[in-house]
Amino acid sequence: MSTPLQGKVAIVTGGARGIGAAIARRLAADGAHVAFTYQHSGSAAETLVADIVAAGGSALAIRSDAADPAAISASVEQVVAVHGRVDILVNNAGIALMGLVDDFSLEDFDRTIAVNVRGVFAGVKAVLPHMGQGGRIVNISSTNALRMPTSGLAVYAMSKSALSGLTQGLARDLGPRGITINNVLPGPVDTDMNPEHTEFGASLHDFMAIKRHGRPQEIASMVAYLSGPEAAFITGADLLVDGGFAA
Numbered sequence: 497m498s499t500p501l502q503g504k505v506a507i508v509t510g511g512a513r514g515i516g517a518a519i520a521r522r523l524a525a526d527g528a529h530v531a532f533t534y535q536h537s538g539s540a541a542e543t544l545v546a547d548i549v550a551a552g553g554s555a556l557a558i559r560s561d562a563a564d565p566a567a568i569s570a571s572v573e574q575v576v577a578v579h580g581r582v583d584i585l586v587n588n589a590g591i592a593l594m595g596l597v598d599d600f601s602l603e604d605f606d607r608t609i610a611v612n613v614r615g616v617f618a619g620v621k622a623v624l625p626h627m628g629q630g631g632r633i634v635n636i637s638s639t640n641a642l643r644m645p646t647s648g649l650a651v652y653a654m655s656k657s658a659l660s661g662l663t664q665g666l667a668r669d670l671g672p673r674g675i676t677i678n679n680v681l682p683g684p685v686d687t688d689m690n691p692e693h694t695e696f697g698a699s700l701h702d703f704m705a706i707k708r709h710g711r712p713q714e715i716a717s718m719v720a721y722l723s724g725p726e727a728a729f730i731t732g733a734d735l736l737v738d739g740g741f742a743a
Contacts, residue, residue: 499527500724505579506530507572509562509619510589512537514687515636517544518712519586522720524553528584531575533560562589563610565618572622582623584723587616588636590655594648605651612655613662620666620677629674632723633666635659636715637679639738645703656681660734667732676731680718683738685710705740 501523511520511532517540524530530548534541534557541557548555556578560571575582591611593604616635623633640649641656659679666677684700686692692709701707718737721727736742 500726501584501720502527504528504583504723505575505581506584506586506723507575507582507619507623508532508586508588509560509568509615510534511586512541512544512557514689515682515685515712515715516586516588518716519588519719520544520555521548522713522716523584523586523723524548524555525551526720526724528723529554529556529579531556531558531571531578533558533562533571533589535559535561562615563607565614565622568615568618569622572619572626576626581628582626583630584632584634585619585623585627586634586636586719586723587619589615590636590638592649592652594652596648597650600651608651608655609658612652613658616659617662624670624675627675630725630728631670631673631675632727633670633675633677634719634722635663635677635679636719637681637734639681639683639736639741641679641681641734642736642742643703663734664732671731676722676727678722678727678730678732679734680715680722681734681736681738681742682715683710683736683741685712685715687712700741703741704738705743708739710737710739 506528512534545555638656644653686709
């Protein structure tokens with residue numbers, strides 16, 4: 497089995513379930529020591545660690561609040577205390593709060609920005625003192641950064657669009673240090689938060705060239721590629737994995 501990430505140290509935020517769990521499994525299968533954060537899914541986190549270890553991999557689960565910069569920094573320091581460095585950061589933690597503009601509270605606006613944008617920036621700042629040449633940062637954005645065909649998700653779409661500007665700017669900052677940063681923009685993905693076989697899930701296929709939800713493993717494969725040696729010349733990019741949702 498190919499292990500292009502053998503010995504690398506990876507952190508995945510929001511990694512206990514769904515896309516994050518698939519990313520953690522894939523990076524571990526590719527040879528990385530994987531640490532992932534979670535906030536509420538303690539049972540799922542324990543199961544994921546056990547599965548990765550049983551498969552011969554290395555995993556560490558850390559309870560942390562993705563909206564709290566101090567908690568984010570503490571998580572990074574915990575990983576560094578074990579492994580001495582960070583080679584890969586995947587900013588996967590995110591929330592999608594829905595509501596029309598008349599009903600969407602400023603508190604929900606601030607919470608969305610705190611997790612989806614400020615938390616990403618805080619994570620990058622926390623890992624940089626421990627990340628050297630060849631470092632990889634991957635942000636999980638959304639195809640809704642480019643196309644929002646339904647109402648009620650304006651603030652979510654804005655928060656994901658913000659990652660594009662942040663990533664392009666940080667690519668300039670980090671390129672001279674040998675570190676790449678990119679966004680992966682998933683479309684609808686079949687998880688417990690966005691199941692395919694519901695009326696809403698099926699309605700999304702009308703917007704897509706490939707008439708199905710994506711699989712978490714399909715997002716994880718793009719993250720693994722961007723985290724590996726073959727992606728050394730890719731930075732500041734938005735990479736759609738959305739079945740043609742934004743085409």
